[in-house]
Amino acid sequence: MAINNDDIYDDLDDLEEVVGDDVFAAMLNGNAEIQVADNIYKYTDVGLFVTPADNYINLENYLEVRQISTNLLEPTEQAVREDFVNDRIADKLTPLSDASNIEYFVSKIQPMVLDGDGYSGGGTYTTPAETSIAAIVQKLPIGTVRKPWLGNLFGKTWETDDKYESRRRVKVKFYSQNLFLVYAIGCK
Incomplete structure (x- = not known):
């Protein structure tokens, strides 16, 4: 079976789900x-x-x-x-x-629900930063919001993309991760 460029790009997306921070990801070997x-x-x-x-x-x-x-x-x-x-x-x-x-x-995984009011999850305390990120993600005009398993294994990750042409897209990702050696929070 031949591997095409789309398969390679999908694999890179899968790797990117785990480690949101590019600098730390570059330190990991293959x-x-x-x-x-x-x-x-x-x-x-x-x-x-x-x-x-x-x-x-x-x-x-x-x-x-x-x-x-x-x-x-x-x-x-x-x-x-x-x-x-x-x-x-x-x-x-x-x-x-x-x-x-x-x-x-493994980081604590809490169920996440994005609703009209923003983030709601397991427990009664929600930090303002989580609410703000979730509210921003909820209001993004592009694509469907996804919460990938790998990205959420070490924290919280939301991503969405808009395929505006067959081979072109805009991908937006918000993450807050505890990778034990580093903590990373960001948007790309």
């Missing part, structure tokens, strides 16, 4: 990994895995046994992904009980 001191930080579509560099082979084995994709361009099966994320503590780096010397992090 496997969505970065080494800081003696630890490897591996971003996947189920969250962030952290292990000492000399334990990396065990991380690879762990992901393979649990059928978690090691490549962001090849998604993990949805049922596997959702079960893994739902069984873990959010917003805290925690050791995996079924793995030696591997820790896991």
Whole structure:
């Protein structure tokens, strides 16, 4: 099967969903990994895995046994992904009980609803910044607002685009992400 330019652009869009900040994304290698001191930080579509560099082979084995994709361009099966994320503590780096010397992090995922009044979500407290971003996104005149799974794995991401010609588009993305090593908020 031949890969065309549209497939390549879609793959780049998928990668962009995970890390909103271009500078941090540029620091990741082709496997969505970065080494800081003696630890490897591996971003996947189920969250962030952290292990000492000399334990990396065990991380690879762990992901393979649990059928978690090691490549962001090849998604993990949805049922596997959702079960893994739902069984873990959010917003805290925690050791995996079924793995030696591997820790896991995922940002707290709250249900988001964009309605006429702006953002409403899980809980009673909403910060003004979230309300403002959601209100802006809601009123954008182009396309349908999407909340991609990968982009919301580490925070909140809204995106929309307008295909004004068959091969041309305007894409707007708002994000607020906790990638453990960095916090990123922005609009592109």
